Amino acid sequence: MSANLATNVDSRSFVDSEPLMRVAHLSVSFRRDSRWVKVIDNISFDLQPGRILALVGESGAGKSVLARTMLGLAGEGAEIAAERFEIEGVSVAGDTPRQWRRRRGRQIGMILQDALTSLDPLRSIGAEIGETLDAHRLYAGHDRRRRVLDAMAEAGIPEPEHRARQYSGQLSGGLRQRALIANAIVANPRILIADEPTTALDSSTQRQILDLLKSLTKRGAAILLITHDIGVVEEIADDVAVMKEGRIVERGDAREVLGAPSHPYTRSLLAALPEGKPKGVRLLAAKPAVAAFAAPASAAPRSPQVSGDAIVAHHLTKRYQGRDGRTLVAVDNVSFRVGHGQTLGLVGGSGAGKTTVAQILMGFLNPDEGRIEMLGARWSNLAEKERRSRRRLIQMVYQDPLGSFDPRLKVEHILHDALDASGLKDRSVIRRRSLELLDFVGLQGSRLTAHPRELSGGQRQRVAIARALAPQPSILLCDEPVASLDATTQAQVLDLLADIQSQLGLSIVFISHDLGVIQHVADTIVVLKDGRVIEQGSAQSVYAAPAHPYTRELFAAAPRWRARA
Amino acid sequence: MTNLLTTAGAAPDLSSRWASKLPLQRFALGLAAAVLATAALAAIFPQLLVDQGPYDIDPTNAFSPPSPQAWFGTDQNGRDVFSRVVYGARASLFIGIVAISIALFLGAVLGITAALGGRWLDLTIRRFIDVLYAFPGMVLALVVISVLGVSELTMAIAVGAASAAGYAHIIRAQALIVTRSDYVAAARALGHSPARVLIRTILPNIVRILLPLATLGVGQTIVWATGLSFLGLGAKPPAAEWGAMLSDSRNYVSLAWWLTVFPGAAIAVTALSLTVIGKSLQARVEGGRVG
Numbered sequence: 001m002s003a004n005l006a007t008n009v010d011s012r013s014f015v016d017s018e019p020l021m022r023v024a025h026l027s028v029s030f031r032r033d034s035r036w037v038k039v040i041d042n043i044s045f046d047l048q049p050g051r052i053l054a055l056v057g058e059s060g061a062g063k064s065v066l067a068r069t070m071l072g073l074a075g076e077g078a079e080i081a082a083e084r085f086e087i088e089g090v091s092v093a094g095d096t097p098r099q100w101r102r103r104r105g106r107q108i109g110m111i112l113q114d115a116l117t118s119l120d121p122l123r124s125i126g127a128e129i130g131e132t133l134d135a136h137r138l139y140a141g142h143d144r145r146r147r148v149l150d151a152m153a154e155a156g157i158p159e160p161e162h163r164a165r166q167y168s169g170q171l172s173g174g175l176r177q178r179a180l181i182a183n184a185i186v187a188n189p190r191i192l193i194a195d196e197p198t199t200a201l202d203s204s205t206q207r208q209i210l211d212l213l214k215s216l217t218k219r220g221a222a223i224l225l226i227t228h229d230i231g232v233v234e235e236i237a238d239d240v241a242v243m244k245e246g247r248i249v250e251r252g253d254a255r256e257v258l259g260a261p262s263h264p265y266t267r268s269l270l271a272a273l274p275e276g277k278p279k280g281v282r283l284l285a286a287k288p289a290v291a292a293f294a295a296p297a298s299a300a301p302r303s304p305q306v307s308g309d310a311i312v313a314h315h316l317t318k319r320y321q322g323r324d325g326r327t328l329v330a331v332d333n334v335s336f337r338v339g340h341g342q343t344l345g346l347v348g349g350s351g352a353g354k355t356t357v358a359q360i361l362m363g364f365l366n367p368d369e370g371r372i373e374m375l376g377a378r379w380s381n382l383a384e385k386e387r388r389s390r391r392r393l394i395q396m397v398y399q400d401p402l403g404s405f406d407p408r409l410k411v412e413h414i415l416h417d418a419l420d421a422s423g424l425k426d427r428s429v430i431r432r433r434s435l436e437l438l439d440f441v442g443l444q445g446s447r448l449t450a451h452p453r454e455l456s457g458g459q460r461q462r463v464a465i466a467r468a469l470a471p472q473p474s475i476l477l478c479d480e481p482v483a484s485l486d487a488t489t490q491a492q493v494l495d496l497l498a499d500i501q502s503q504l505g506l507s508i509v510f511i512s513h514d515l516g517v518i519q520h521v522a523d524t525i526v527v528l529k530d531g532r533v534i535e536q537g538s539a540q541s542v543y544a545a546p547a548h549p550y551t552r553e554l555f556a557a558a559p560r561w562r563a564r565a
Numbered sequence: 566m567t568n569l570l571t572t573a574g575a576a577p578d579l580s581s582r583w584a585s586k587l588p589l590q591r592f593a594l595g596l597a598a599a600v601l602a603t604a605a606l607a608a609i610f611p612q613l614l615v616d617q618g619p620y621d622i623d624p625t626n627a628f629s630p631p632s633p634q635a636w637f638g639t640d641q642n643g644r645d646v647f648s649r650v651v652y653g654a655r656a657s658l659f660i661g662i663v664a665i666s667i668a669l670f671l672g673a674v675l676g677i678t679a680a681l682g683g684r685w686l687d688l689t690i691r692r693f694i695d696v697l698y699a700f701p702g703m704v705l706a707l708v709v710i711s712v713l714g715v716s717e718l719t720m721a722i723a724v725g726a727a728s729a730a731g732y733a734h735i736i737r738a739q740a741l742i743v744t745r746s747d748y749v750a751a752a753r754a755l756g757h758s759p760a761r762v763l764i765r766t767i768l769p770n771i772v773r774i775l776l777p778l779a780t781l782g783v784g785q786t787i788v789w790a791t792g793l794s795f796l797g798l799g800a801k802p803p804a805a806e807w808g809a810m811l812s813d814s815r816n817y818v819s820l821a822w823w824l825t826v827f828p829g830a831a832i833a834v835t836a837l838s839l840t841v842i843g844k845s846l847q848a849r850v851e852g853g854r855v856g
Contacts, residue, residue: 362754384759391756404747406766408773417765421755471755 019046020191020222021070024084028062028069031077039065041246047191047222052213054225054237054254056269058486059457062246063226067193070224071108072100088190105132109184111177113196118180119168125152126164129183136187148186155182156212173350174205181212185221192216195226199484202349202513203554210236228486230273231516234258242266272491275516279343279523279539282498283491308376310475310507311338311361315370316380318356330356331367332531338475338524343501343508345522345539347515347554353531354511358479361509362396363387375474392422392471399480401460405452411438411463412448418470437466441496458489465496469504476500479511494521515555519543527551594845597838604835607654617645619652619805628821638823640814642803646823649805650831656806657832660721660799661787665779667725668786672732677771679733680740681763690733697730702789710798717806720799724789732778736771743770777850781843784836791832807832 028040039062047053055063068074072095085093087107092099104110112118120128129148133139139147152160155178168176177197184192194213198206214236217223225237233240233254240258241251242265250263261267272283318331331353338344348354359365360372363379372380375393398404405414415434424430435445441462452460461481468476478497482490494517501508510521518525518539525542527535527550535548546552607614623643631638637646679690697705709723743749744767752766753759787807793799794808802813807828814824 362750364750364753388756388758391754394754396751396754398747398751400747404751406748406752406770408769417752417757418755421752421757467751 017048018089019048020088021047021224022084022086023070023082026066026069026080026082026085028065028074028081029079030075031079036079039246040069043243043246043248045241045248045251047224049190049220049222050217051238052217052223052225052236054227054233054240055243056227056230056233056240057243058228058269058488060245061243063243064195066243067110067195067224067226070193071104071110072097102136105184105187105189106136106138107189108191108193109187109189111181111184111192111194111197113199119176121168124165124167125171125179125182128168129164129179129186132183132186138187148182151182151186152179154185154216155179156208157182172205173201174208177201177205177209178212181209185216190221192221192223193226194223196228197225198232199227199229203515204349206232230258230270230487231275242269269487272487273516274491274494274520277520279521280498281520283495283520284488308340309337309373310340310342310375311336311344311379311509312373313337313357313361313370314372316357316360316367316372317369318353318360318365318367329531331360333370334526334528334531334533335370336524336526336533336536338507338509340507341501341505342523343510343521345518345525346509346511346528347513347518347525348528349513349554351530352528354528355479356531357528358396358477358509358511361477362394363391393473394475394477395468395471395473396477396479397461397464397468397481399483401457401464402452404464405460405467410449410451411455414452414463414467415448415470418467422471433470437470438463440469440500441466442492456489457485458492461485461489461493462496465493465500469500473506475507475509477509477511480513481510482517483512483514490517497521527554593841597841600834600838601842604654604658604838607651608658609655611648611652611655614651615645615648617648619649620644620803621648628817630821631823637827638821640821640824641817646810646827649810650807650827652805653807653810653828653831654835656717656800656804657787657791657808657835658783660717660724660790660806661783663718663721664724664728664786664790665782667722668728668732668782669736669775669779671726671729672734672736673771673775675729675733676736676738677740677768679737680744681767691737694730694733694737698734700727702727703792706789706793707798710793715798715801717800720790720793721786724786724793728782728786728789732782735774735778739774740767740771743767746770773850774847777843777846779843780839780846784839784843787839788832788836 023046024044026040026043027038029036029038031037041062043066045053055066057063065074069078069080072092074080082093085091087103092103095103119125126145126148129151130144133144133147138144149160149164152164157163157175157178163171163175163179168179171179181197192213197213198209201209210232213223213225225232227233237254239252240254241248242257242263243249244265250257250261250266257266258270261270268284274283277283313334313336316331316334317329320328320330334353334357336344346354346357356365360367360380363382366381370380371378374390377390379387379390406417409417412431412434415437416430419430419433424433434448438445438447443459443462443466447455447459447463452463455463464481476497481497482493485493497508498521500506508521510518512518522539525536525539526533527542527548529550535542535546535551542551543555546555611619621644623639626635626639626643627641629635629639629643635645635647637650639645640649675690675694679687679694682690705727706720706723709726710719713719713722749762749766752762757765790799791806791808791811794806795812797812800806800809802809810828811825811832814821814828818825
């Protein structure tokens, strides 16, 4: 019986172009502090078989609430009103949680963003995917196993037999995402909801996942793709709806909307993209928020060495002893220099050695071979005592700002701690400098008493930048500082970093997997692969004519978005 | 907007942590806090709650069931069970708190040394912890008691030592998370001295998790300790201690249920309240870590 089911499902055609999901005038409200807040405001859309509808907007626009509502998971206390809410022609308005459970996985599949936390680390991938079938009492025994392996193959997982026995921790990011997709499609749902499915992936893996999603629509699936990445939308979406504050402000054919946006908000979203905009061009029209930032008289001279390079890395090599006794070369003979006031973009896929280079630059790791000179003096392989007094000269901005703050501290304590490290002891001076720093990064002084948890992603990154600037460094190491921010916030932070650089003459090492961002910020680019430098040169020359095949592949894989100016 | 529908499911994380608490949870927290406040009052000022002493014998009035005069009835010697339960709070809470303090102290020393002390120290301590783990806790406690002799204090030491291994494990894991965190890297990058990073950043963030652990743990150690008393290895009758009272009453279970039920209920309700409060503290601390 179950075998028949499989063939029936596979042969489902989508010549009937009845929408798989119809939503008309949907609103969702939550009670917050005894007031009703409308998070979704009067939204209508249809999901057509074989088509991808992309939902774009900044964080807080209500995209995720919409996705959860479509899965019947809006949450306790949510008030949902809709004129029409149909799945495969059946009204689901007022359905019980039990009815929704039968629908999830079977009629609607969900692909989540973070594959690492969405998969159970204690169960094999095969067991995890099989459970979805059990939940719907689909297939049994041998058929069940067959179906799990088929779903894994459909999701593009090589050697499914072997992978099914592995655990999520043993898989790469790309394979984990594929495992999630296999899990979403295993019970043959016709509607798929993908919530930022490629955000955490590097560009070539991202490309493969997008191709996979596209191929699913060829077999009649309707996909709702939630993303903040316009490049992704342009790449695979058929239709697009732009969301802002719970409303859809613009919708239509993806190419038309992106080519000729009519709503001012859509235009500002597109303008915020860094791709195709060389260094020095502001992403947002707003004037520099950075006011004159006077260094206190007591401060040490910012750049003791005016001539020469800020950082010179000579033939860095770092090896690790693997568990199985094999030696792993994480960084292999890497050399580069960063000029004063210049930005070096460090590009590469995951596992390319970017993080190890960052650790060596920060003086947390010593290279096995090679050396680093910082501001004209030796920096690597120093005794910690000698290094410590110069540590303030190179500061780091992390990908996850929240994780880089001591969880016990409020903003003021974070800044106090950083200023204290640079030798300021007078409380009133520290307070004044803290306020100046906040002002400098575009935050209000009242934020001093906030806990970073209470701030938005962009505000947190501003605090992190303020902390990095507190000891008056000469060099800033930015490790994917905008990777988890949406387009507008990303543009604000990039503009802020550019302003800071021109104000303070900082040298920046900017690590990113996002080629658009690198193109915008970098003067020179170093491309890493498997721990080796495969290409380096000025940003313009590398972009204009990438010499190495891997660089070309990287560029080709990146969702392409050229500003239409 | 013709039809109105509501769905239930995972609660939205839109509201703040406290506001999102359900009324039932808040009620349970309040109730648990009230129970613990009462237990603390009983432990410190028992005379405020009862006028009868726990050892006042009245043989003419033995085995009288619960009544308005004696709320929890009287025992074989006519002693007031309510008064004994109230006075018993001191010994039971004392044993629980001392035991958990010992367990957490040993656990913290072992766990933090393992995490921060380098590879060989870590390996050695982890093997030691594994060996401790492999021993049944009760057996370990019996060994300690047989060496140190029977008293409330040695029992607390025994229970504390027996449960240290588990805490060492948890504390080591937390210490590793903290030392590998970006915020410790950031503190080092600022040029703070290793001692300062250890004292101001690493240790406080490890200690943060101890309060909920301690609260959850006191409940467990009280249950353990009463178990040992029941076996006659801790407080001895006629001492007013909940475990000893249980032990004392077992010969009369069929005759006078109140002798068993009330001390037993005191143990259960106290342990439960500590667990409720501890869980809530834990959620707060973890919320702070994850965001």
